[in-house]
Amino acid sequence: MTLWGGRFSDGPADAVFALSRSVHFDWRLAPYDLRSSLAHLAVLEASGLLTIEVAGQIRKGLNELISEVTSGSFQANATDEDVHSALERGLTEKLGPIGGSLRAGRSRNDQVTTDLRLYAIDHMLAVAGSIIEIQKALIAKANEYSDAPAPGFTHMQHAQPVIFGHEIAKHAHAFSRDLDRISDWLVRTSVSPLGSGALAGSSLPLSPERTAKDLGFISSAANSIDAVSDRDYVAEALFILALVGSHLSRIGEEWCIWATTEFGWAKVADSYSTGSSIMPQKKNPDMAELARGKAGRLVGNLTSLLTTLKGLPFAYNRDLQEDKEPLFDSFDTVLLVLPAVTGMIATTEFDREKMASAAPLGFSLATEIADFLVRAHVPFADAHEAAGKCVALCESTGRQLHELTDSEFAAINPNLSPAVRDVLTVQGALQSRTTIGGTSPKSFADQMKNLSAAVAADSKQFADKSAAFSSMMGA
16 A cells, blocks of 8 residues: 555556665564654544544554554555555554544655654663663673782783772773763654644644653754754764674673683683584684674664765655664664673673782783882883883893892882882782772772663663653553
């Protein structure tokens, strides 16, 4: 079924219909289309454009369709062009010609972007819920290793010792920023386009403010042309999802490295690993690899839409049919990857002994020598130079820093007294990093307390939003 044709002498060619047809992917908008139709119907009835009797029949038909779409007993067919035409067909099959009355005062242009906003909000709230679950897993794992020293890395080289829980917790902070972006996005997306018509608004006595409120939006669109052509909310959603994917990819990369024989830190649970079809001994961290791989797909979806949007003139253009599949795919991908990575994190065990023995390697305590000299009022440039000379001496003689003699320390810099040995331990290095956000046990404990409180607050915030949205959809 098509929603146009009166001025045409012939229907579309088969190739044209095949290219135009979108119901095979936009059918997932059906629940949101039906809900926005109920809101539009209420305005048509309140304005007197539909009688109470006709509005009642249409409302009954829409509610029946909601049940049938939910159960799967009503589906799009091969003649339907898109989700809107499929649902209007279903309504007219129930009610006859009066089913077409619902089209008054709206266009597919404002209808589809209203539906897509509702879909995006619903699924972004689901993403937020899954992000909170992975944060909880990260916090639990970080607390489990709150007393485990490990090497910290920059440039993939040993840098300074850290508490391993501090290393794990960094990912939870990245996801907190994703949740902040989602919160901001929800505000910008909560604008109803319904009532904008094809592009110029409507001459009928509609109430966009009422439909906006009915559908849980904060406001209605201030410019009808912008309303039907704006897909910033889709592009921004794709950016958020791509960044979530990037954060998942970083986790995947680290898990892959830690699970190597060379590192041997991570023991990934069997239930989150796979084997080889030819090598019986293999245990591969495929969930980590897939998380890393899917990030490229998410970035690609964002790039695809931005390329589509970059040159569209005036109001609605059919190019905007290309907004849905990247968004659908990105939501599907993120909601698929997040639970798998969450489970992988929660069930991975780390080798404390290997991490601790690796913590001082690579002369990772050299900064302690420089800081020791700074506390003795040596300019940092000179302190840095002296620490570097200590490392050079160790490298040339095959020793570690703590193995240098008192006279060797003093020869490099007279301020390097025997007391320097007190800071040349992993525990001493950890204890000294007491700044906010640092890796000392005290700083780490404070960090985890604040992080846990933030996650709890986000959990409540998004649970409340999800409940409100579900209530609106069930109205």
